[in-house]
Amino acid sequence: MTYKHITLPESGDKIAVADGKLQVSDNPILGFVEGDGIGPDITKASLRVWDAAVKQAYGGKRKIHWAELYMGEKAAAVYDGDYFPAETLQACRDLVVSIKGPLTTPIGGGFRSLNVSLRQNLDLYACVRPVRYYTGVPSPLRHPENVDVVIFRENTEDVYSGIEFAAGSAENEKLAKFLRDEMGCEFFEGAGLGVKPISEFGSKRLIRKAIRFAIDHSRESVTLVHKGNIMKFTEGAFRNWGYEVAAQEFAENTVSESDLWDKYDGQRPEGKVIIKDRITDIMFQLMQLRPSEFDVIATMNLNGDYLSDAAAAEVGGVGIAPGANIADHLAVFEATHGTAPKYADQNKVNPSSLLLSGVMMLEYIGWSEAANLINDVFPQVIEDKTVTYDFARQMNAATTVSTSGFADALIKKIEAA
Secondary structure (H helix, E strand, C coil): CCCCCCCCCCCCECCEEECCEEECCCCEEEEEECCCCCHHHHHHHHHHHHHHHHHHHHCCCCCCEEEECCCCHHHHHHCCCCCCCHHHHHHHHHHCEEEECCCCCCCCCCCCCHHHHHHHHCCCCEEEEEEECCCCCCCCCCCHHHCEEEEEEECCCHHHHCCEECCCCHHHHHHHHHHHHCCCCCCCCCCCEECCCCCHHHHHHHHHHHHHHHHHCCCCEEEEEECCCCCCCCHHHHHHHHHHHHHHHCCCCEEEHHHHHHHHCCCCCCCCEEEEEEEHHHHHHHHHHCHHHCCEEEECHHHHHHHHHHHHHHCCCHHHCEEEEECCCCEEEEECCCCCHHHCCCCCCCCHHHHHHHHHHHHHCCCHHHHHHHHHHHHHHHHCCEECHHHHCCCCCCEECCHHHHHHHHHHHHHHC
C-alpha cells in the first residue's frame, strides 16, 4: 500500500502471519506512535534502550527498523485536523506489531477516546497488563515481591462499547420509554442510559487467550473476576462461559477449583492450570492481602480497568506499568498512563511504562534475549537509586536524573552485560 504521510524504512521486512504464528525476520519493521504530552520524551528515550538491548543481545545480527505512525495531536497537524487517520490504522494492520505513547482524551466532551477507538477499530480484544515487582521500586506493600500477575481485560465490550445516550436526548427518551413500557424497568427520570453488552463470543475468545497464556508460560491458575452475584446475565455469564471454555477446549490442561478439592484434596496436579473465580469487590482486597494466590486474571473491561491500575499501584504505580492490546496476532503495545501535558518537553518523567511495554513487545516477537537484558538491568538501575523525580522523592539519597538520563543509565548497564 502507498501511504500519504507514512514512510516505511527501505530496509527491513514486514512481519507476516503463517500457520497461526508470527513470522519475524532478523530485520523487522515495527511501527511507533510518539503520543501526546510527555509522549515524545518517553518514546525517544525508550527507542534508544530497545535498540541498545537488541544490538547487545544479538551482536548486531538483528535490528528493528522503526516506522513512525501518526495519531493524536501530531496526526492532527499532519492530516489537517484528523486525530485518527485511516492510514495509521491500515499501517498498524500491515505491520502487525506496533507501540504507542499516551494519547490525548478529553473528559466529558470533545472527541472520543483514541485509545478505545484504536482497540475497537482493530478489534484488539485483549488488553494484557502484566504486573510484577522490580527490586528497589518504592511500594506501599510490605511484600510487593509477592505480586506477579498478568491481567487479561476484555477490550471491546462492556461499558466501553460506547452504547450510551445523554439524559434529555431524543434517543434517551425513546430507550427510556421502551424500557419502562415494554420491559417493566424502573429508574429515575432524567437518567443517562448506557448498555452493557457481554457476549459469549467476546468473553470466550478473551478467556481462551488467558488460559493459553497460562499454559504456555507454566502459570498455576486463571481467575475469572466478575460481579455475577448481581449482574447474573452479563458478568455471571462471563464466569460461566469461562468454565465452559476450560472444560470444552482445555480439559487436558486445566482443573476447576471445585474439582481441585473434590478430586485432588486441594493439591494441584502437576502441569494443570486451576480455573477459579472471584467476585470483583473481594478481589481488590485479595490482591492486597494474598496477591501470591493469583497468576493470571481474566475479566471484563471496566473491572479490568480498575483492577489493573490498582494492582500496578502495589508495585510502583501506572507510571511503570506496561500494557498491550492484542487481537489473534495483531498487537499494539502502549504506555498505560496519560499524557501529563504539564510535563511535556521537560525531559523529566519516568519512561518505564512505555519502556517495559516495549519489553513485552520484544517477547511477543520472540526476541526474549533482548527483553531479558532490559528486565535484568532495570532493577539494577533502581537499586543504584539513579531514578527520575517520581521515585527519587520516595527514596533516601537518590540521584535524580532526566528521562534521557534514566535511559543512559540503562544503556550503560546493557552495554556492560
